[in-house]
Amino acid sequence: MVQEDEGFAPPLNFDADTATRKKKGVHRPQFAPVFTHPAHRRNKPSKVHLLVNPYAGKRKGAAIGERVKARLEQEGVEVTLSQSAYSGHLVTLASALVVGENEPIVAVGGDGTLCEVISGRMLLNLEQRQTFAIVPAGTGNSQANDLNLATVDDAVEAILGGHVQALDLARVELTEGLPGNEGERMVRFSHNLVTWGLGVDSNIQAERMRWLGPARYDVGILMAILANRKRSATLTINGRSVADAFTLFLVQNSQTGGSLLPLAPGASVDDGEMDIGVLKRMKRGQILKAFGMLKAEGRHVFHPKVDYHRFKSLAITTDEPTAINVDGENLGSTPLEMNVLKHAVDIVVPVQNEKSEKSSSS
Numbered sequence: 001m002v003q004e005d006e007g008f009a010p011p012l013n014f015d016a017d018t019a020t021r022k023k024k025g026v027h028r029p030q031f032a033p034v035f036t037h038p039a040h041r042r043n044k045p046s047k048v049h050l051l052v053n054p055y056a057g058k059r060k061g062a063a064i065g066e067r068v069k070a071r072l073e074q075e076g077v078e079v080t081l082s083q084s085a086y087s088g089h090l091v092t093l094a095s096a097l098v099v100g101e102n103e104p105i106v107a108v109g110g111d112g113t114l115c116e117v118i119s120g121r122m123l124l125n126l127e128q129r130q131t132f133a134i135v136p137a138g139t140g141n142s143q144a145n146d147l148n149l150a151t152v153d154d155a156v157e158a159i160l161g162g163h164v165q166a167l168d169l170a171r172v173e174l175t176e177g178l179p180g181n182e183g184e185r186m187v188r189f190s191h192n193l194v195t196w197g198l199g200v201d202s203n204i205q206a207e208r209m210r211w212l213g214p215a216r217y218d219v220g221i222l223m224a225i226l227a228n229r230k231r232s233a234t235l236t237i238n239g240r241s242v243a244d245a246f247t248l249f250l251v252q253n254s255q256t257g258g259s260l261l262p263l264a265p266g267a268s269v270d271d272g273e274m275d276i277g278v279l280k281r282m283k284r285g286q287i288l289k290a291f292g293m294l295k296a297e298g299r300h301v302f303h304p305k306v307d308y309h310r311f312k313s314l315a316i317t318t319d320e321p322t323a324i325n326v327d328g329e330n331l332g333s334t335p336l337e338m339n340v341l342k343h344a345v346d347i348v349v350p351v352q353n354e355k356s357e358k359s360s361s362s
Contacts, residue, residue, distance in 0.1 A: 007241075008237050008307075009237075009240065014029040014265065014266065014302065024293045024299050028299060029297075029299065031262075031265045032265065032267060034255065035165050036270055038352070039163045039164065039165045040163070040164050042102055042163070042164060043102065044075075044162050045077060045102050046076075046103075047077065048159060049082075049099060049103060049105045050065055050080065050082070050106050051082055051093055051105065052064075052065035052081060052082065052108040052109065053137070054083050055084075056108070056110050056138045056139075057137050060137060061108055061113075062083060065081060065108045065137075066081075067152065069081050072159065077159075077160070084113075091117075091123070093120065094116065095123060095124055103131075104131045104133045104159060104348055107134050108135045108137050109137050110136070110137065110138015110139060110140055110328060111142050112138070114134050114143060114192075114327070115188060115190060115191060115328075118345065119187070121345075122345075123187065130345045133159050134155065134347075134348075135149075135152055135155040136152065137152070140257070140259065140328055141260075142257050142328070143254050147347065147350070148349075149350065157351075158349060161351040163348065163349050163351050164346040165270065167269055167343070167347040168272060168341065170190045170340050170341065171189055172189070172190050172194060172326055172337075173185060174326075174331070174334065174336045177333065178330060178332070188327075188331065190253065191327065192254050192328065193250070193253065193254065193326075194249075194251040194325065194336070195324070195325040196249040196251075196316055196322065196323075196334070196336070197247055197279070198247050198287070199224075199248050201224040201323075202225075203220060203325050203328070205219070205224060206220030206258070218259060225284060225287045225291065228247075230245060231322065232319065233246055233317065233334070234315075234318075235314075236315040237276065237313075238312060239313065245281040247279040247287060250276060250277035251338070253269050253274050254267060254269055258328065261294060262298035263298075264277065266310070270342075272340060272343070274312075274338070275308065276308070276311060277301070277306055277308050278306065278307045279306055280305040281305075289303065313339050314337075315338070316334050317334060317335045318335070324336055
């Protein structure tokens with residue numbers, strides 16, 4: 001192993017939740033709170049901007065968008081609605097919006113849809129703080145899960161409720177296009193996750209099996225484990241680097257990923273840092289054990305070949321371009337650079353306990 005700057009800082013340790021039963025030989029880890037700061041209470045919005053991915057989930061995005069529009073209009077909310085026509089289109093549509101104060105920009109789709117919508121606004125470098133909401137219409141809906149938005153109706157009620165919380169983002173710079181089809185450098189703003197290694201292999205496999213629904217993620221992971229490609233990279237966390245062979249990097253802002261797997265039990269979406277699970281080079285049997293522990297309520301953090309770190313800046317470089325997944329979409333290739341932006345935007349959340357709220361004048 002080649003080390004620079006004496007390698008990473010020591011990995012984080014998790015406390016076991018001893019009130020839970022042991023599975024795979026260990027207790028469930030104690031999970032961090034999704035939010036570490038209180039909600040802000042606002043007035044019901046007078047206007048909402050819906051940006052719809054009609055291809056989300058099983059191509060139900062368009063119908064869900066119309067349903068949300070009708071419901072909001074019944075409550076006296078003015079609604080604009082635009083639909084994407086191709087991958088990346090929502091970046092352009094979001095950047096073209098004229099948005100007033102307390103006018104949420106609502107992504108109807110999955111995690112990738114919200115990423116495009118946020119990126120379109122953040123690339124404008126606006127001084128006005130942006131407010132976003134998500135209506136779960138995708139396959140994974142990881143961010144919606146962490147926000148306790150299980151249904152479309154939950155999301156509409158949250159929008160009408162006017163409660164928001166600060167959300168961290170990561171500015172992600174990478175090369176557009178998967179290996180073999182690389183283009184220019186591009187920037188996205190991630191709210192959910194960034195994946196390198198076996199996780200991207202599994203997602204690429206899963207996208208070929210969309211007819212399986214959410215189960216495709218499990219099938220894709222198993223296929224990637226069986227292939228167990230060897231990968232080498234230089235990973236830099238907060239300016240300290242290690243070059244080695246790795247299996248997978250799970251870079252997380254939210255706690256869950258595809259199939260609502262608890263990838264990052266220690267992640268909070270507003271703590272000013274992001275989390276990374278570093279899976280060292282493993283044999284197939286070790287990967288299968290780690291995956292089994294992951295599915296057992298995030299117990300993979302106790303696997304001897306998994307290190308867990310927290311960061312403000314991160315970079316991945318490789319000798320040859322390797323694939324990167326951002327918020328559930330296979331967008332590009334290494335080299336990659338990430339920088340965390342604390343409390344970059346506001347996100348609409350369900351009505352919170354009044355005692356824990358911090359009222360705002362908006």
